[in-house]
Amino acid sequence: MFGQANVLAAGQAAFPPSVEDFYLPSILPWGAHDSYWFTKITAMVWIAVGVLIIFFLATYRKPQLVPTKKQWLAESIYGFVRNNIAVEMIGHAGVRFAPYFTTLFCFILLTNFFAIVPLFQISPNSHIAFPAFLAVISYVMFIWVGIRHHGFGKFVKNSLIPPAPWYILPLLIPIEFFSTFLVRPFSLAVRLFANMFAGHMLLLVFTLGGFAMLSANAWLAPVSVLSWVMTIALTFLEFLVICLQAYVFTVLTASYVQGALADEH
């Protein structure tokens, strides 16, 4: 992160930002270029995990009947996910998934939120690996839950064979397979990844564009102020996207679990 700041200060940042800007230099072998074992991204994920664990442990260590402020915050997050996502989507059976959904929601929200926190300013979710792994967890979970609830044969039958006459089933089963087992994890991962990637790229374009115009010539220099104002405005938009994507990811996971638990269509 200091490297970036230095580059900006020296006025030699490459203006059209590229994918290279997402690969931050390594931290543990300080400044090494080909080592990706411990980068700022890794550090941010660990920080997010640590912050969440400490926050929930600290707020719920001594639960009181009349909640303190921190306890109220933690309880309202959990209550929001449990009532507005888990129970709303799945029904009463959804309460037992609420802890996982809360963890998922908080983790995505926090890691997304790093995109607009000063000095962090990039979200780990703008690397496809993290959304992909979260999507894999959701994918395995809804299949596992479905198999546990229905048994393997009935789950496959439920999710692959639509209520239709037998002679059009060969037409329909591949479509069902495609949209249930192939598109779902892919769209989950790509939706989150693309939003965070595009958001970071957008902020980079306007920030670096300001510097590029400042150093271009005297006529364009005042416009760079406009560019930075846009950066600030887009940061607020980013905040909206961050909350929305965390919510959407959790809601979609819940709806897949609901689909796996549903009895007959």
Place this chain on the structure above:
Amino acid sequence: MAGDQTPRPSGGPDDTPTGAGQGWTALSYLIGGMLVWGFVGWLVDQWLDTGGIATGIGVVLGMAGGIILVVRRLGTPT
């Protein structure tokens, strides 16, 4: 009489998914059907060298399948 409808208990087991969710389901069935059978048709095209005819047939078939799926899954009044 909008006022005197009984409020639906949220999260009953017979809840239909929300409207937006249904919309995405419908759209993904249509696109999914088109892609799957279009791909099969494209494979047939490569095999028999029919120059796009089989892909077109596949896309139309897949679209028909997608419509049937949407009608069956979402279009049956409860």
Place this chain on the structure above:
Amino acid sequence: MDIIAAVEGSTAAIGYGLAAIGPGIGVGLVFAAYIQSTARQPESSRMTLPYVWIGFAVIEALALLGIAFGFIWQGNL
């Protein structure tokens, strides 16, 4: 015969633009009718929503077929 005007690039794009007009109007009508009926009578939404999806699927299919055919027969046929 002299060529008076010529179009360069993919004519399939123009074709899809024309083909999208109809489904656009159609999908708009479907949802306009649904919103209006739900606004007039909120408890009817559970009854009408299935038919909304049937209509939406049939209409949207045309738009999707248009985009697919634009890609498949781009330039030939």
